Amino acid sequence: xxxxxxxxxxxxxxxxxxxxxxxxxxxxxxxxxxxxxxxxxxxxxxxxxxxxxxxxxxxxxxxxxxxxxxxxxxxxxxxxxxxxxxxxxxxxxxxxxxxxxxxxxxxxxx
Amino acid sequence: xxxxxxxxxxxxxxxxxxxxxxxxxxxxxxxxxxxxxxxxxxxxxxxxxxxxxxxxxxxxxxxxxxxxxxxxxxxxxxxxxxxxxxxxxxxxxxxxxxxxxxxxxxxxxxxxxx
Numbered sequence: 001x002x003x004x005x006x007x008x009x010x011x012x013x014x015x016x017x018x019x020x021x022x023x024x025x026x027x028x029x030x031x032x033x034x035x036x037x038x039x040x041x042x043x044x045x046x047x048x049x050x051x052x053x054x055x056x057x058x059x060x061x062x063x064x065x066x067x068x069x070x071x072x073x074x075x076x077x078x079x080x081x082x083x084x085x086x087x088x089x090x091x092x093x094x095x096x097x098x099x100x101x102x103x104x105x106x107x108x109x110x
Numbered sequence: 111x112x113x114x115x116x117x118x119x120x121x122x123x124x125x126x127x128x129x130x131x132x133x134x135x136x137x138x139x140x141x142x143x144x145x146x147x148x149x150x151x152x153x154x155x156x157x158x159x160x161x162x163x164x165x166x167x168x169x170x171x172x173x174x175x176x177x178x179x180x181x182x183x184x185x186x187x188x189x190x191x192x193x194x195x196x197x198x199x200x201x202x203x204x205x206x207x208x209x210x211x212x213x214x215x216x217x218x219x220x221x222x223x224x
Binding site: 009031032034036041042043044045046049051089093096097098100101102103 | 202
C-alpha cells in the first residue's frame with residue numbers, strides 16, 4: 001500500500017514569511033494529492049489538490065508542486081497570516097482510500 | 111449545506127460501556143470512512159464503506175464495528191469501550207472510491223473513556 005511521509009512536524013514562521021511543507025509517497029501509480037487544513041476543534045478541510053498531469057497549482061496565497069519522478073509534493077503558503085495557524089495534512093490515494101501524512105503544526109507569529 | 115454531520119460532539123464513557131457514533135452525509139456520496147486521530151499519530155483509518163452494502167477493515171479495526179445503514183448513514187460502534195479508545199473520531203465521505211477525489215470530513219466526536 002501507499003506510504004506517505006510528511007515534514008516538518010512543526011513549523012513556526014513570522015507573519016508575512018513563507019511556509020513550505022513537504023511530503024513523499026511510495027506508490028508511483030498514485031495520481032492525486034490533496035492537502036487538508038485542520039483548525040482547532042474542527043475536522044480537516046480540503047484547501048488544494050493536484051493531479052499528476054500538472055506540476056503546479058495555485059490558489060491565491062497557497063500553491064502545491066508535484067515532482068512525480070522524485071515522488072514528492074509540497075505545499076507553499078506565501079505572505080502567511082495568523083489565520084494560517086493550523087495543522088496541515090497531505091495525502092495520497094491507496095486503493096479507494098487516502099493515506100495521510102502525520103501532519104504539520106504551523107504557527108504564525110505576529 | 112450540512113455536508114458530513116457527526117453526533118454526538120462529545121462523550122464520556124466508563125470502561126466496558128458501549129456506544130454508537132453516528133455519521134450522516136447529504137452529498138449523495140457512495141463511500142464513507144471512519145478515522146481516529148490521536149496526538150502525533152495523524153489520521154488512522156478504522157473502517158470504510160466503498161458503497162452501500164459493503165464494509166471493509168482499515169488500519170486499526172480491532173474493538174470496533176460498523177454499519178452502513180443506507181447511502182447517507184455510516185455508524186461506528188464500540189461494544190466494550192477501553193481507555194485506549196479515547197480519541198477524536200472523524201467520519202468522512204467521498205463521491206466514488208476512485209483515486210482522484212477528495213474526502214469531506216465532519217467536525218468529529220471527542221470520546222473519553224475512563
